[in-house]
Amino acid sequence: MLTPLDIQNKEFKKAFRGYSEDEVDEFLDQIMIDYEKLYKENAELKEKIEKTQDQMDKYKNIEETLKNTLIVAQSSAEEVRSNATKKSELIIEEAEQRAKEILQNSRLEVEKVKQEYEDVKKQMQIFKTRYKTLLQSQLDAVLGETENLE
Template identity: 70%
Template sequence: MITPLEIQNKEFKKGIRGYKEDEVDEFLDQVMIDYEKLYKENIELKEKIETAHHQMAKYKDIEETLKNTLIVAQNAAEDLRANSHKKSELIIEEAEMKGKEIIARAHREVEEIRNEFEDTKKQMQSFKTRFKTLLQSQLDSFVKEYDELSEDNEDSQTA
């Protein structure tokens, strides 16, 4: 691309029937001024475009980072949900096991109480039988004593 300085330093050869040098110089000065403005404007626009590209690249990096962060957050949320679900299942499982254990212990205690009741019932039956036997033997002994006393008393009254 031609620069404004090259336009300013350009010299034309003179010919026999050439243009008026002052008009050509004046026109070239005007072209050089306009071209210099356009050249500077072009450089500024290129710099702005470059800056915009850099900003766009930064925004794309930020966007990518946000996407990755969002993905990580979603994965973390899914992991947390899965872990919470597993933990709740373990808690439920543990509670069910403890419940079964408590029920089994209660059944054992009921069985022990039943056995104790049966033993006590047997002991009571045995005690009743022995006591009945003791009472019967005491009654028999009193009846025998009474009969003997009555016989002795009848014998002493007949005599």
């Protein structure tokens, strides 16, 4: 590829009836100036493309990192949800077991109270019977003495 310096240093052979040397030099100078502008612009654009490519690579790395982070976050969220579900099931199971124990203890307590009630009822019946018997015997004794007195 030609550089602006190559154009500036280019010399042509002189020929009889050739082009006007001043016009050729002037034209080459103009070409050199334009070519130099294009050459610099091309170099700047290549540099911009390289910088842009570097930025794009960085963004691709960031994108990949974000994707991986999102995957890890989703996995963690799923694990947390799963653990929460298991824990809630365990809590419910423990609560149900505790409720069964409370019901069983309550039934036993009710049975115990019923048994105590029946025992007290029987004792009351026995007491009534004995008291009635005692009163009857006392009444019989009082009536027996009154008959003897008559």
